[in-house]
Amino acid sequence: MNLIENIREAIKSVKVNLLRTILTGAIIAIGISSLVGMLTAIDGIKAQIAESFAGLGANSFDIRNKGQSGGRVVQEGKTEKTYPNISYREAMQFKEEYNSIGISTVFIPVSGIAELKRGSKQTDPNTRVRGGDENYLSIKAVKLEKGRNFSQMEVRYGTAVAIIGQEIQKTLFEPSEDPINQKITVYGRPYTVIGIMEKQGGVGQDQGADRQVLIPVENASRLDTRGTFNYRITGVASDPGKLDYEMGQAIGIMRKVRQDRVAQEDSFELTKSQSVAESLEEVAGYLRIGGFGIGFITLLGASIGLMNIMLVSVTERTREIGVRKALGATPLRIRQQFLIEAIVICVIGGIFGMILGIGIGNIIANFIGPGGFLVPWLWMFVSFIICIVVGLLAGYIPAFKASQLDPIESLRYE
Known part of the structure; x- marks a missing residue:
C-alpha cells in the first residue's frame, strides 16, 4: 500500500x-x-x-566460365584442367530450360575500345559494346530515358538495333535531334537506335556506363570471328526464399547443358549476388x-x-x-x-x-x-x-x- x-x-x-x-x-x-x-x-x-x-540482382546469381575468363584453372600453384568457354548455344539453351523456373539473361561484353560513327561524327575509341537480350535491362536495373527495349524477335534473329548511353547520344547527336530510329555505325555495320539509357554515372573519371551501346546478343555473337567470346548468364530467383533451391536447379541444368559427367566437377562457376546484401x-x-x-x-x-x-x-x-x-x-x-x-x-x-x-x-x-x-x-x-x-x-x-x-x-x- x-x-x-x-x-x-x-x-x-x-x-x-x-x-x-x-x-x-x-x-x-x-x-x-x-x-x-x-x-x-x-x-x-x-x-x-x-x-x-x-533490383540490381541481390536475389540473383551469375553463371560464368570457371576462372572467369576461360583457360586453365590454377589452384595451389598447380595447373589443372582447361575448361572451354561458355558458348552462345549453351547459354541460350540454359536460358530456355531455366524459363520454367524463373527469368534469366544472357549477355556478353564484346569490347571496351570500340569506336562508333554517325556521318562525320565519331566517338573516342573507348566505347563499350555489350550484347544482351530482352531481359538484360530489367535484371540489371537499367532504365530507359527514351525509346524501347529489344523485342524477342529482334533478339532471336539478331536484328541490327541498338540501345545507347547518354554520352554517346551527346557525342553523335545534336541536342535538338531525336536519336530514335537514326542510324549509327558499330564496327562498320549500321545499327538503328531504338532506345536511350538513363544517365547512370560512374566512379571517379570512369563514366563507362554512359558510353556503352547494347546490341542483341545474337547479333553480338556474329562479331565473334575467332570463337573466343565467353558468355555470361544472370538468373533471378522466382522468390528470394527459394534462391538456394533454384540455384541448385540451375547447377543441374547447366551441368546437363555442358555435359559434365556425374563424377566430374562443375565446368563453370555460380556466384550468389546475395553477398552484396x-x-x-x-x-x-x-x-x-x-x-x-x-x-x-x-x-x-x-x-x-x-x-x-x-x-x-x-x-x-x-x-x-x-x-x-x-x-x-x-x-x-x-x-x-x-x-x-x-x-x-x-x-x-x-x-x-x-x-x-x-x-x-x-x-x-x-x-x-x-x-x-x-x-x-x-x-x-x-x-x-x-x-x-x-x-x-x-x-x-x-x-x-x-x-x-x-x-x-x-x-x-x-
Missing part, C-alpha cells in the same frame, strides 16, 4: 511542478529522439538501399553501432541534466522530506518516491522523444530516397527500457541524499 501511495505522491509532485517536469522531460526527449531518430534513419536508408540492390547488412550493423554510440552519449548528457535537476528538487523539498520522516516515512520510502518521480519524468520524456525520433528518422530516410514509413518497434522497446534505467541511475543519488537527511534539521530548513 505504501508503494502505491508513493507512486501517487510522485505523480502528484510531477503535476505540481509542471514547468520543471516539462524542462526535465525535454532533456530526456532530446536524448531519446537523437537515439531513436538515428537508428530509425539508418534502418530506413538500409531498407531503401536493400530494395535498390534487389550481406555486405550491406554488415555495413548497416556498423552504422547502428555508431548511431547508438552517438545517441547514448547524448542520452548520457540528458541523464546528468536530470540528476542535477533532481538534486535541486531535493534541496527545494528538504522541509517536505523532514515532515514525511517525522510522520514515520522510512529512508526506503523516501528513496522510492524520488526514484519513481525520476522514472515517471523519464518515461514521459521518452514517449515524446520516441515519437519525435521516429518522425525525424523517417524524414531523413525519405529525404535521401523516397520510401515507406518505418516504425522501429525494436528501438522503441529498447528506448523505453533505457528510459527506466536512466531514471534509476539519475534518480538514485538524489533519492539517496533525500533518504539520509536528518528529520530535525530538515524541519528547520527554510
